[in-house]
Amino acid sequence: GAGVSQSPSNKVTEKGKDVELRCDPISGHTALYWYRQSLGQGLEFLIYFQGNSAPDKSGLPSDRFSAERTGGSVSTLTIQRTQQEDSAVYLCASSPASVSYNEQFFGPGTRLTVL
């Protein structure tokens, strides 16, 4: 079956612009996660959704970052007024349920470059 998909695969933007990154989880997966991978910070958690609600937003680095999920499916991560330090690969993952022992299936990521 189809895995987690993310779009765009690459995004180049200018400092100060807003960007939206999209994640399509595996059908039927109720839990969705956003992570960020950068050279300086490694792999870090951003936000977790169970259904359409986000019980854990603790990893969002600033109020310029927000995310939503609609219909218990697609999620969008929005970064406002992008900064150069936002350059990273943004990874989305989904899992069948909210229990912590479930494997998280990762998408290919969106590489964001802020000039």
Next chain:
Amino acid sequence: AQKVTQAQTEISVVEKEDVTLDCVYETRDTTYYLFWYKQPPSGELVFLIRRNSFDEQNEISGRYSWNFQKSTSSFNFTITASQVVDSAVYFCALIFTGGGNKLTFGTGTQLKVEL
């Protein structure tokens, strides 16, 4: 504090050598889950194994084996008879029950297998 340490930044081996990737974790929780993920050059994180804190039985899957030792807080990964296709970055990760469902990753070990 919850933490995962992968002290080996990069390992280079010749094909058919055995190689062990080290992972040491810290958590105050008695219930937690440990994971290994592989990130090949294509970039997508691939799940390899999950272990819960109550199951210290070692596991073997083909050329892969895992040694979980609670006494030393380690969850090491061995590849037997390495192959060029094993070249990737390998991440150890932790989910602790007091921290929601987010994965806490180590910094990864880059494995290079050469002919």
